[in-house]
Amino acid sequence: xxxxxxxxxxxxxxxxxxxxxxxxxxxxxxxxxxxxxxxxxxxxxxxxxxxxxxxxxxxxxxxxxxxxxxxxxxxxxxxxxxxxxxxxxxxxxxxxxxxxxxxxxxxxxxxxxxxxxxxxxxxxxxxxxxxxxxxxxxxxxxxxxxxxxxxxxxxxxxxxxxxxxxxxxxxxxxxxxxxxxxxxxxxxxxxxxxxxxxxxxxxxxxxxxxxxxxxxxxxxxxxxxxxxxxxxxxxxxxxxxxxxxxxxxxxxxxxxxxxxxxxxxxxxxxxxxxxxxxxxxxxxxxxxxxxxxxxxxxxxxxxxxxxxxxxxxxxxxxxxxxxxxxxxxxxxxxxx
Numbered sequence: 304x305x306x307x308x309x310x311x312x313x314x315x316x317x318x319x320x321x322x323x324x325x326x327x328x329x330x331x332x333x334x335x336x337x338x339x340x341x342x343x344x345x346x347x348x349x350x351x352x353x354x355x356x357x358x359x360x361x362x363x364x365x366x367x368x369x370x371x372x373x374x375x376x377x378x379x380x381x382x383x384x385x386x387x388x389x390x391x392x393x394x395x396x397x398x399x400x401x402x403x404x405x406x407x408x409x410x411x412x413x414x415x416x417x418x419x420x421x422x423x424x425x426x427x428x429x430x431x432x433x434x435x436x437x438x439x440x441x442x443x444x445x446x447x448x449x450x451x452x453x454x455x456x457x458x459x460x461x462x463x464x465x466x467x468x469x470x471x472x473x474x475x476x477x478x479x480x481x482x483x484x485x486x487x488x489x490x491x492x493x494x495x496x497x498x499x500x501x502x503x504x505x506x507x508x509x510x511x512x513x514x515x516x517x518x519x520x521x522x523x524x525x526x527x528x529x530x531x532x533x534x535x536x537x538x539x540x541x542x543x544x545x546x547x548x549x550x551x552x553x554x555x556x557x558x559x560x561x562x563x564x565x566x567x568x569x570x571x572x573x574x575x576x577x578x579x580x581x582x583x584x585x586x587x588x589x590x591x592x593x594x595x596x597x598x599x600x601x602x603x604x605x606x607x608x609x610x611x612x613x614x615x616x617x618x619x620x621x622x623x624x625x626x627x628x629x630x631x632x633x634x635x636x637x638x639x
């Protein structure tokens with residue numbers, strides 16, 4: 304009986320010793336760096352993936368040598384069933400415990416894409432569909448259905464998306480970005496329209512959007528936008544034609560070869576030819592940014608300028624009479 308007790312005690316001590324060693328080994332494993340490349344690794348966790356599957360996959364990649372240890376640490380830390388799908392950046396030096404915490408926190412890689420002010424919708428869509436991360440879901444034949452899906456059936460997509468930077472996780476599509484850009488535009492335009500300056504010669508927010516797209520194309524200088532918007536407001540009030548080259552160019556589309564000719568300005572078959580129509584063009588001509596929208600609805604009204612011409616350095620010369628404008632044209636455009 305005494306021998307049996309001694310054996311039992313010895314076995315218990317051995318078990319406790321083995322448990323202590325295993326615990327210490329797990330602790331060492333949990334804090335030791337994974338075998339990641341120096342530049343780190345982008346790792347995709349699929350929806351519904353289990354810790355067992357992730358551990359096995361990391362072992363196949365040579366990142367992890369003891370997948371059963373990773374599963375054990377995950378269970379002991381209560382993280383095994385909290386893993387979230389997504390794309391993760393695994394930096395060199397990352398430990399198994401830190402990996403599990405990252406996966407459980409959903410600390411996924413965030414990508415970004417910028418819709419550029421002044422680009423047409425066609426060029427914006429091309430840019431989105433060339434993005435290396437965004438999924439491609441829209442075909443040209445789908446655009447009508449897409450516009451209907453955002454509440455704009457049978458309407459042009461031009462100008463309906465706010466130009467700014469949008470962040471997203473892998474798995475998002477170009478259509479997702481456009482939906483967000485449209486919602487952002489609607490909210491911003493509505494807020495600016497509600498706070499607009501009094502007595503503007505605009506009847507609807509859409510008219511403001513059309514004019515904002517023209518302001519966007521006319522200058523890249525934020526300080527000039529309210530003044531240019533003011534010129535257009537005064538011209539609209541007086542029934543003058545806007546006479547702005549960017550609208551003509553937009554109407555020419557792919558036929559524009561970079562050289563705007565007198566015949567283009569005299570053509571009656573271009574609905575965007577603001578040298579011939581005494582009104583706003585039928586749609587926006589590009590994606591406007593926040594500054595252009597704000598400037599359009601809060602124009603500079605404390606001068607009497609009716610004309611402007613590019614100086615050649617990015618800025619413009621403003622004039623209140625045609626005679627002064629013609630002098631400015633000769634000076635800055637014709638070099639006389």
